[in-house]
Amino acid sequence: MILLTSAGGKTGRAMISTFAAAGEKVRAVMRRDDADAELMSLGAVEVVHADLMDAAAMADAAKGCRAIYYICPNMTEQEQTFGENIIAAAKAAEVDRLVFHSVLHTQVQALQHHWNRLFVEEAILESGVPYSILQVGSYYQNMLPGWAKMKETGIHAMAYEVEAPMSLVDLGDVADAAVKVLNDPGCANGIFEICGPIITLTEKAEILSDVLGQPIEARRLPADDAVAHAAHMGVGEFGQDCMRRMFAHYDIHGLVGSARVLEWIIGRPPVDFETFARKVAG
Numbered sequence: 053m054i055l056l057t058s059a060g061g062k063t064g065r066a067m068i069s070t071f072a073a074a075g076e077k078v079r080a081v082m083r084r085d086d087a088d089a090e091l092m093s094l095g096a097v098e099v100v101h102a103d104l105m106d107a108a109a110m111a112d113a114a115k116g117c118r119a120i121y122y123i124c125p126n127m128t129e130q131e132q133t134f135g136e137n138i139i140a141a142a143k144a145a146e147v148d149r150l151v152f153h154s155v156l157h158t159q160v161q162a163l164q165h166h167w168n169r170l171f172v173e174e175a176i177l178e179s180g181v182p183y184s185i186l187q188v189g190s191y192y193q194n195m196l197p198g199w200a201k202m203k204e205t206g207i208h209a210m211a212y213e214v215e216a217p218m219s220l221v222d223l224g225d226v227a228d229a230a231v232k233v234l235n236d237p238g239c240a241n242g243i244f245e246i247c248g249p250i251i252t253l254t255e256k257a258e259i260l261s262d263v264l265g266q267p268i269e270a271r272r273l274p275a276d277d278a279v280a281h282a283a284h285m286g287v288g289e290f291g292q293d294c295m296r297r298m299f300a301h302y303d304i305h306g307l308v309g310s311a312r313v314l315e316w317i318i319g320r321p322p323v324d325f326e327t328f329a330r331k332v333a334g
């Protein structure tokens with residue numbers, strides 16, 4: 053049995069499907085209680101309701117599991133406590149592996165929510181639990197909620213420079229890599245960058261124009277507009293601050309890693325943006 057946290061989120065759902073297709077039994081942990089049937093239909097064999105703040109509940113949830121796939125909620129002030137609770141649960145359950153779904157460039161202090169995660173990575177390294185850490189780039193799939201609006205307006209907008217280099221990645225490739233890392237004893241005690249080839253907003257817009265057969269313009273959305281939208285969607289002060297810092301950093305540096313590691317893990321080239329776009333358009 054694999055314990056999977058934040059199972060009802062975008063990443064968690066992708067992991068359930070891929071893990072189940074690989075024959076893994078997934079115990080899905082989520083807070084909400086309105087999506088059990090959906091998670092079971094994706095392939096989870098058990099759904100447990102628990103808050104990552106609740107150390108005892110997490111320890112209970114991990115009982116009998118051979119591994120934990122730890123997804124932390126995004127941009128949270130509780131990053132460290134959540135991490136401590138998961139490490140304690142992993143130790144108590146004596147799991148063979150704790151896989152941490154982390155982010156690219158936890159070394160960068162300017163990226164507040166990435167930097168906070170560095171200390172969870174450090175605690176995992178010092179925990180004595182066999183671990184794997186995946187430092188994952190931004191997903192292509194993040195643009196899906198805005199896909200219809202992009203087609204309607206002819207504008208692909210993000211809150212950073214249109215020429216900023218980004219190592220985006222297909223969430224399906226991330227899930228394929230996750231299941232391989234989880235089950236490969238040679239990946240124990242390893243830290244892996246999981247990202248695809250570099251692409252800019254301008255290049256994405258050119259590909260989208262071709263795929264959709266209509267002109268799509270790359271445009272830099274003011275960071276304040278993106279943060280205001282996030283606030284409207286329920287992102288709190290801490291998350292809003294993380295977003296402002298992130299966009300300012302992306303403006304100058306983008307977010308770039310090496311796609312070689314992902315290719316090596318999944319045994320094929322990562323899905324490129326054009327393939328992703330054609331699949332969504334089709």
Ligand SMILES: NC(=O)c1ccc[n+]([C@@H]2O[C@H](COP(=O)([O-])OP(=O)(O)OC[C@H]3O[C@@H](n4cnc5c(N)ncnc54)[C@H](OP(=O)(O)O)[C@@H]3O)[C@@H](O)[C@H]2O)c1
Pocket residue numbers: 058059060061062063064082083084102103104105123124125126127153154155156188189190191194
């Ligand atoms: N999106 C990306 O491009 C990307 C790229 C690389 C890495 N990541 C990382 O992947 C992780 C997940 O991102 P996502 O985009 O999939 O997030 P998401 O869709 O917002 O899902 C987050 C999940 O966290 C759960 N959650 C929040 N607070 C919780 C708590 N106190 N206890 C238990 N569960 C809690 C929520 O569960 P409920 O719905 O039950 O409240 C929700 O299902 C983040 O750590 C992020 O940094 C994301």
